[in-house]
Amino acid sequence: MVSPHDADSGDSAETTARGSTDSDRSSAGGGDDPRTATAASNRFGDAATGSDHGVPDFVAARRHVLTELLWLATVLRRNGVSVPTTGPLEAARTLSVVGLSEQSRVDAALRATLVTEAADRDAFDDAFPQFWHRLRTGLERIATAHGRDRTTGTDDADGDPADAGSGREEEPQLLPEAETPSTVDGQDGPGPAPQVRIATDRRRATGDRPDAEESSARRYSPVGGSRLVDAELDRLSSGERASIHRFVDALATIPGRRRRPASSGAAVDARRALRASLATGGAPLELPAREPTPTELRCCVLVDVSGSVLDTIDRSVLLHFAEHVQRRARYARVFLFDTDLVDATAEFERSGGNPAAALRDARVEWGGGTKIGAALETLRRRHPDAVDRRTVVVVVSDGLDVGEPELLEDGITWLADRADSIVWLNPLATSPAFEPSSRGMAASVPYVDALFGFVGPEDLAAAARQIERRGLDGPVGYEYDRRRRERTGATADD
Amino acid sequence: MTGSDPTAPASLSEDDLRERFERRDYVADAATVTTVSLALQLERPLLVEGPPGSGKTELGKVLAAAFDTELIRLQCYEGLTAENALYEWNYTKQLLAIQANEGTVAGGDGPTATADVDSADRAEASEEPGTVFDEEFLLERPLLRALRPGTDRPPVLLIDEIDRADEEFEAFLLEVLSDFQVSIPELGTVTASHPPIVILTSNRTRGLSDALKRRCLYLYVEPPSFETEYEIVRRKVPELDAVVAAEVCAIVERFREEAFLKQPGVAETLDWARAVARLRESNSADAESADAGGESSAAASISAGEIERTIGCLLKEAEDVDRVDTELLEQLRDAAAAARDRLED
Structure with missing residues (x-):
């Protein structure tokens, strides 16, 4: 993690320390790109040690760093991290000490200031890479754009000192990374390039979806041909993973009744309030709060792997969801069903980050028709231990059942009776026109605690949001999805 | 500064x-x-x-x-x-000082009930008013x-x-x-x-x-990785053989994968490492005095018996100790065996 350059930077004077850091860094970066590193070390190594040549646009760089810091804080807050109000300010201060050249040090500095809860570290882990990418890209842009200006004005790194900004001395710590790719100059053409490149999503272009001809020819038959799990899964982006984590965390709040003391909140901790009132002669002057403890999660995931579901749903997200449940929950079972029910718990357990491969190795097939009733019957008979009264059952299915309706009704009542709650994720329910009118869905809906749409990770995040806000007993479900209303509104306007 | x-x-x-x-x-x-x-x-x-x-x-x-x-x-x-x-006033000392002053001035028969009044009088009379609230009577916390x-x-x-x-x-x-x-x-x-x-x-x-x-x-502070923990054990328990230290760390690492009520921390690892080292020391002493036992050479790997005897250093809950069965012990042995290879890498 720690690069060898630190050995030189023993200076107490900050500017000098930064300078040696950056120049060292650029020479160390020679392995990555020897062409640019030499030029860069000339340009910025000199500038940083206090001479007046080739200084990048510090004002723009500074603004960029601060903007990105605020962006990171916003993203973290959106993902439920309690970033202190002064967090970004503190973060900026720490950055002025550690500099921007080393990812690990920036990571440690921002983590120390923006994160204040052990539970929030995951969210930071998820958000940081994108922040780092944005920061680096932006700084490189600024340095490059400036370098171009400079080369048109002066001819050499040792040229005119006139363009050394007077404000430079104030912000030596915001010196951008030295390894500016000078080759970009030629590609980008003239003009400033303030656009920050953002990591692009690169999924779904791969084997996630069946290709066009296959899907057009596809039939959703009750006995539809099963095949081996064929999805080549890509890595999920941090945002997508955060959505999955958030949903599973929301599930974990469902069975919890335990509460722990909180620093603020609406729920009063009566016991502590009474105890505190002793000191004030029995008058409860302060009302300590408490909040639900995120409890152990016992979960049973029933995934409909019929062709109709697989073609609509984002398979990567689905498998990662199942895998994450498996990892996060105290006790979890994962079953795949189409016309038959398969216990895939062990495969997900062993998957090691690649559930698709694990399923393939286990020769689990998917893609047949749907017989939910029969699947539940099998679950009841063969795996009665999978569901108990503390278990949250998550059913992923479109409810297009081709089995016998009586069997389904029997199964779902049994399940509702036995489980703590049933959360149903239906890929069709993302459509604004969705109503649970199909035979299977209509039979199941009365026994389901919440029915959400689920095609991609954003649906999981929306569902998690509802559960967090209102609990499973509140008004939650696809019909309360804000996006649904927006979509219906949009279609009505058209 | x-x-x-x-x-x-x-x-x-x-x-x-x-x-x-x-x-x-x-x-x-x-x-x-x-x-x-x-x-x-x-x-x-x-x-x-x-x-x-x-x-x-x-x-x-x-x-x-x-x-x-x-x-x-x-x-x-x-x-x-x-x-x-933060701080406290040393009441006893204050009281004693008041009484001492009172004794020298007002004689030995002053009842305690009037001590406060007397001391106030005394304080007014003396050159240093309020002396009982002085550095001398301050207890630093x-x-x-x-x-x-x-x-x-x-x-x-x-x-x-x-x-x-x-x-x-x-x-x-x-x-x-x-x-x-x-x-x-x-x-x-x-x-x-x-x-x-x-x-x-x-x-x-x-x-x-x-x-x-x-x-x-x-x-x-994250739980340490195998390498970090190995480094810690090597530094803190130098008397333990390097290979055995690696085994200790590997076994603890394997232990942490189990869902125990109380996960062993680094402190427990060190305790255990010391226990193992001590055990081996005394064993080898015994072996030397009795017979040159071939099995208890310095770098012999940790046996299941050793783990069972010293498990109290690692697991502090009765339920956790109960969960250590032969199957888990077997897996621990595997982890220990793998540690030797990891050490060589």
């Missing part, structure tokens, strides 16, 4: 810090070093969280040793009040001592398990930590000439207030 002093904590580079840690056999990862260094440079309190036994308290001790300064430790507990933590160190080196103030203290105390602490000064009504305001290096540790038995968290830099 002596700004030019190269040993001043605030002007210490990360490498110096790492070197000082190493000299005290404290193995820290890069993120820890960076964060601690930041806290020193910015003169911010550092809030350290992590699983029990991960070396949070040790960090404070090592810092004090590294800067060759005093370690002032404030162990928090429920019901801890500002008086316990950890926080005040941290603000008034005897030397010109900033002390290390270790506020341990802050989550156990009441919220009122936390609020009080905020005031001290933000300005590094306290006011004693009878004496005046005490301001720290050398702000102490403040380390707070928490085990998360309750959430800390946002105000406190906002003032601190936050560090979460």
